[in-house]
Amino acid sequence: MLKAYYHLLVRDLRLALRNRHELANPLIFFVLVVTLFPLAVTPTSEALRAMAPGVIWVSALLAVLLSLDRLFKQDYDDGSLDQLMLSPNPLMILVLAKVSAHWLLTGLPLVIIAPLLGLFMSLPSEAVTVLIYSLLLGTPVLSLVGAIGVSLTVAVNRGGVLLSLIILPLYIPILIFGANAVDVASDGLPVTGQLLFLGAVLALALSLAPLATSVALRITAAR
Amino acid sequence: MWKWIQRFSSPKYFYSMSAPLITWFSIAALLTGLYGLYLGLFVAPPDYQQGESYRIIFIHVPAAWMSLFIYMVMAVSAAIGIIWQIRLADMVAAASAPIGASFAFLALVTGALWGKPMWGAYWVWDARLTSELILLFLYLGYMALQSAIEDQRSADKASGLLAIVGVVNIPIIHYSVEWWNTLHQGATVAKFDKPSMHIDMLIPLLLMAVAFKLLYAALVLVRARNEALYRDRNRRWVRELIEKL
Amino acid sequence: MLEIQSLECVRDDRLLFSGLSFTVAEAQVLQIEGPNGSGKTSLLRIICGLRQAEAGKVLWQGESITASREDYYANMVYIGHLPCIKGDLTVLENVRALLDTRSLSLSTTEIEGALAKVGLATYEDVQGKALSSGQRRRILLAFVELSRAKLWILDEPLTALDVQGVALMESMILDHKRAGGSVVFTTHHGMQLDCEMSSVQLGRKARLQGVE
Amino acid sequence: MNWSEFFHMGGYAFFVWTSYGVTLIVIVANIVAPVMQRKKIIARIKRAIKREQIELANSQQMANSGKTE
Numbered sequence: 196m197l198k199a200y201y202h203l204l205v206r207d208l209r210l211a212l213r214n215r216h217e218l219a220n221p222l223i224f225f226v227l228v229v230t231l232f233p234l235a236v237t238p239t240s241e242a243l244r245a246m247a248p249g250v251i252w253v254s255a256l257l258a259v260l261l262s263l264d265r266l267f268k269q270d271y272d273d274g275s276l277d278q279l280m281l282s283p284n285p286l287m288i289l290v291l292a293k294v295s296a297h298w299l300l301t302g303l304p305l306v307i308i309a310p311l312l313g314l315f316m317s318l319p320s321e322a323v324t325v326l327i328y329s330l331l332l333g334t335p336v337l338s339l340v341g342a343i344g345v346s347l348t349v350a351v352n353r354g355g356v357l358l359s360l361i362i363l364p365l366y367i368p369i370l371i372f373g374a375n376a377v378d379v380a381s382d383g384l385p386v387t388g389q390l391l392f393l394g395a396v397l398a399l400a401l402s403l404a405p406l407a408t409s410v411a412l413r414i415t416a417a418r
Numbered sequence: 419m420w421k422w423i424q425r426f427s428s429p430k431y432f433y434s435m436s437a438p439l440i441t442w443f444s445i446a447a448l449l450t451g452l453y454g455l456y457l458g459l460f461v462a463p464p465d466y467q468q469g470e471s472y473r474i475i476f477i478h479v480p481a482a483w484m485s486l487f488i489y490m491v492m493a494v495s496a497a498i499g500i501i502w503q504i505r506l507a508d509m510v511a512a513a514s515a516p517i518g519a520s521f522a523f524l525a526l527v528t529g530a531l532w533g534k535p536m537w538g539a540y541w542v543w544d545a546r547l548t549s550e551l552i553l554l555f556l557y558l559g560y561m562a563l564q565s566a567i568e569d570q571r572s573a574d575k576a577s578g579l580l581a582i583v584g585v586v587n588i589p590i591i592h593y594s595v596e597w598w599n600t601l602h603q604g605a606t607v608a609k610f611d612k613p614s615m616h617i618d619m620l621i622p623l624l625l626m627a628v629a630f631k632l633l634y635a636a637l638v639l640v641r642a643r644n645e646a647l648y649r650d651r652n653r654r655w656v657r658e659l660i661e662k663l
Numbered sequence: 664m665l666e667i668q669s670l671e672c673v674r675d676d677r678l679l680f681s682g683l684s685f686t687v688a689e690a691q692v693l694q695i696e697g698p699n700g701s702g703k704t705s706l707l708r709i710i711c712g713l714r715q716a717e718a719g720k721v722l723w724q725g726e727s728i729t730a731s732r733e734d735y736y737a738n739m740v741y742i743g744h745l746p747c748i749k750g751d752l753t754v755l756e757n758v759r760a761l762l763d764t765r766s767l768s769l770s771t772t773e774i775e776g777a778l779a780k781v782g783l784a785t786y787e788d789v790q791g792k793a794l795s796s797g798q799r800r801r802i803l804l805a806f807v808e809l810s811r812a813k814l815w816i817l818d819e820p821l822t823a824l825d826v827q828g829v830a831l832m833e834s835m836i837l838d839h840k841r842a843g844g845s846v847v848f849t850t851h852h853g854m855q856l857d858c859e860m861s862s863v864q865l866g867r868k869a870r871l872q873g874v875e
Numbered sequence: 876m877n878w879s880e881f882f883h884m885g886g887y888a889f890f891v892w893t894s895y896g897v898t899l900i901v902i903v904a905n906i907v908a909p910v911m912q913r914k915k916i917i918a919r920i921k922r923a924i925k926r927e928q929i930e931l932a933n934s935q936q937m938a939n940s941g942k943t944e
Contacts, residue, residue, distance in 0.1 A: 281712075364559060416708075469886070559839075648916050
């Protein structure tokens, strides 16, 4: 079972690395969107600092949302998804492998690039640390919950807007707590509570989302 | 037992049994609603703080309750539909969504109209209104998914799963929005459900809530009957029924 | 081995078939016949457990396929209309990826042997996108060959195959049958199988027929 | 209490009556929509029945006139 997880993870990573230009797209999108905000307002460091948590988190949300398509789209289009479902291994494990690959390819790069954006938005260094922690805890949830959405919409023509319509409301708690943690940290206050909440949501998503995703995939395949 | 459930949940049986129920629910809804309105608009005294404007809550609060209640009904019947393959449950779920969305919309509009004289603005980012708005988005997502998938069965199952995921999320969303709100607003805004509500106000409020529930029962039956007709359009019982019309 | 009991399938509110029963024994080759839209693909997907039937059961070794899922999937291989080939992976990696879904890790020589058999010798390191559609189908044949499945479920396996490809498929099926394996397949192309064969006929009916 | 006072709603007439008005509209819309939908569905099924009868008649005619494909 672990082997099945590992093999699928490696396959997805390899596929992504063969397409490096595509791999960078969500990351560039993330940086680009954050860059737009200072251009749209007066870029004083106080104003930027006040907006920073929200802006960075909303951009991260959108970057993940745009990249969700790659989670199942290709496998659905070429029939590999059927083969995955006909695997003797539990589908949940395979879903988890695919979600892990997705996070390693989109969530993790966002976490790594985030300090740079903190700099752009003149966040104090404590806040940048918390930003990294909050993204580290929050982005896996975005991938996990997003997987449910994609597996429901992968067979729908032009399902992109539909996907955002059904997924964004579910992202709201992560946005609230993630952005707030950074906000509070830039005032120099403790943020354990917020990070604990994000951790709890991550645990919940980790245990329920793969199940929901595999049910959703079966529904999609039954079409 | 199983046979029994199958029989009573067959769309054909449902179609023939639901007709009288609709009449009774409608009459009951109308009577309760009119009595509730009478008590709410004529008998209940004006609020000592809000004056007459508080009379909006006789619609706002029941509508907000209903929007949440209907979402629960939707998710539960979707779960029944997915787990036990009972088609009637899928029909009830699909029929509930537009009604629930209407109630959520009503709660938002009346909330804004109540808010203007109270807060001086039609929209403030109050926890309740924000949660209600998110709930409306959840309904819209459900309906969008339902209509985007062509195969009826997959559409039911897929949107049903979404409703279940939504129900798991609602408490989390609600909690985080409440928490976010206390952080940003403080407790300065008046809340609707003051614990010390005058009994003369409480009774019409509850009556209206009952009336809305009855109204929903009637509406969902009407819509579910439509769903049954449409989905079974190629089945014998529908053909025979239509030919008799 | 495989038992189909009074299956009923409805798609887009059209009754495709109902009361369909048959069995697939060891070393049996079974063709599902019927015109376009008669539900051949749907039937195969129901047999695989990818689709749910309106009514009826699919039994594997006397147990429903949901109950015996693990054993069933370890002993069954399905190929459908889609090629399942990734353009960015090499031929070898593609076969490996397909075998990984079945938790089979075979040696490179074994895979190369199968590739040679399907006419893809020396193609191991060619990327999937450089292959013709016939060659992609041949990779699937190699996968079926290596899958160690007793039951092959093949939906239009001859699509995009040339004359040699068709002959290859035919000989593969015969060899599989000789080894005691079973095959359920559909095809619109003529398949000349030099063996005993049974068939199930799906009709274009029920369009005008009411369902209770 | 007289009627004009009642409709005045202590100066909040606009908010209160708009609320009740919108509610009425939404409820009426919720009643009318499914009724209309029902008519549409029934008309659609009737058309389908007619179409199938024509198809059936045609195919029988084809069979009777001995045309083979």
